Amino acid sequence: MIELKSVEKKFGDITVLKGIDLSVEKGEVISVIGASGSGKSTMLYCINALEKIQSGQIIVDGIDVHADQTNLNELRRHIGMVFQQWNSFPHLSVLDNVALAPKLVLGKSKDEAYSIAEKQLKHVGLGDKLDVYPTRMSGGQQQRLAIARALAMEPDYMLFDEVTSALDPELVGEVLDTLRLLRDDGMTMIVVTHEISFARDVSDRVAFFHQGVIEEIGQAQQLINDPQKERTQQFLSNVR
C-alpha cells in the first residue's frame, strides 16, 4: 500500500504540493488528472524519492520513504516508473536496455536477466525487436520498451508520468493498450494522464489535482461523468 499523509513539497518559494493525503491499495489503479503545474507529476517523483518533500510522510509497504535511514535503491526496486520522455538507453540494444537493471540491481546472471527481459518485451509486444537499437524505434515502441524495462524489476507498484504526452497521436493507443494489459495483470498503478476517457475506463478511482491539492477524488466513472466540485466540472469541460 502507498500512503501519502499531508505531503508538502516546495521548489524554492513555490509550494507545489499543499498537503496531499492519498492512499492506494494493492491492485488498485488510480488516475491523476489536472492542469499542467497542478503538482500531479511532482507527487509521483516524491513517491520514489526522486524529489524530496518538506513535510508530511510517504509510506510504501510500511517503509517511510523520506526517512534518513531508508535505503532508496532497495525501495525503488519495488516501485517502477515510466516517464513522459521514454529515456531509452541509446547505447544499448532493446534487450540490453531491459536486462541492465536486473543484472546490476537484482544481481541476476546474464542468462537470467536476458530471459526476464525477453519475457517482458514479448509481454509488451516487442518480441521481434530484441536486437534493435532504440533510436530505430518509434516513440510508442520506445515507451513500451520503457514499460518493459520497469516491469523487469518485478515491481509491486508502477508510476506513470504522462506517458503518452510526448507521443504522436497515432501512437498513443498502443501505449494505453499496454497499460490496460498491466491493469488486467493486477498491477497497482498511479497514472498521471491527460487521457480522460482512459482514466474513466481503466482506473478504479480518479483524483483531480488543482494547484497542489486534491480537489476531488472518487470512483472513476462517477468523477468523470458527474463531478461534484465546480473546478472539476470546469476542467473536464475544458479538456473535452
Next chain:
Amino acid sequence: MSTEVNAIQFFSGFQVSDLWYLAKGAGGTIVISAIAISVGTILGCLFGWALSVSRWANMTLGSVLDVFRSVPLIIQLLLFFNFLPILGLPVGPFAAGTIVLIFYTAALVAQVARGGIEAVPSSMRNAARSLGMTYWQDIRYVVMPVGLRAVLPAWTGVALGVLKDSALVSVLGYIELLRASQILVTRTQEPFIILTIVGLFYFALSYPISKMTARLEQRWQYD
C-alpha cells in the same frame, strides 16, 4: 691542422643516422604525450565530474582550471620550471614538462568531461535511478557511455592538441622531436629537409589517434 678538421666537421650534412636521432626524439614526444594525455584525462574526468555536481567546485576549481586553460603553455612551462628551484624543489625538464602538460590536459579535459556529463538528460538519469541503480551504477553504465559518445570528437581534439603542444617542452631542454630537430638543424644547416621529416613524424603520431577515434565514433553510432 687537427683544429681545422674539427671546424669542418662542425657543420656536417644530414645523415641516415640522424633519422635515428629524430626517432629517439619522437620517442620523447610519445612518452611525454602519452603520460600527459592518459593521466590528464583521468584527472580531467574527476575535475569535470566535480564541476558538474557542485557549484562550489565550479567556482573554486573552475577558476583554477581557467588559469591553466588561458595562460599560454610556454609561459606555464617556463614559470613552473624556473620557480620550483627557488622554492628549493629542483625538477628536471622532463618532470617539469610532464607535470605542466598533465595539468594543462586535465584543465582542457575537465570542460569536455563536464560537457559529456551534462549531455546526458537528467530524465534519463532519473530513469536509471528509478530502476534501483545506485548513483555510481548510473554514472558507470549510463552517464559514461552516453556522455563519452557525445564528447569523443572534442576529446580527440584535445589529445591531438596536447601531442603537438608537447613540442613546447623543448624550451626546457627536454629532448623530444622538436628539440632534436633544432639540434640537427644547427649542425646540418638543412632546416627544410629536417623540418619536413619532423612534420611527417608528427603526422605519423597524430594520424593513428584520429583514425582510431573516428572508427570508434562510427562503431558507437546509435543504430
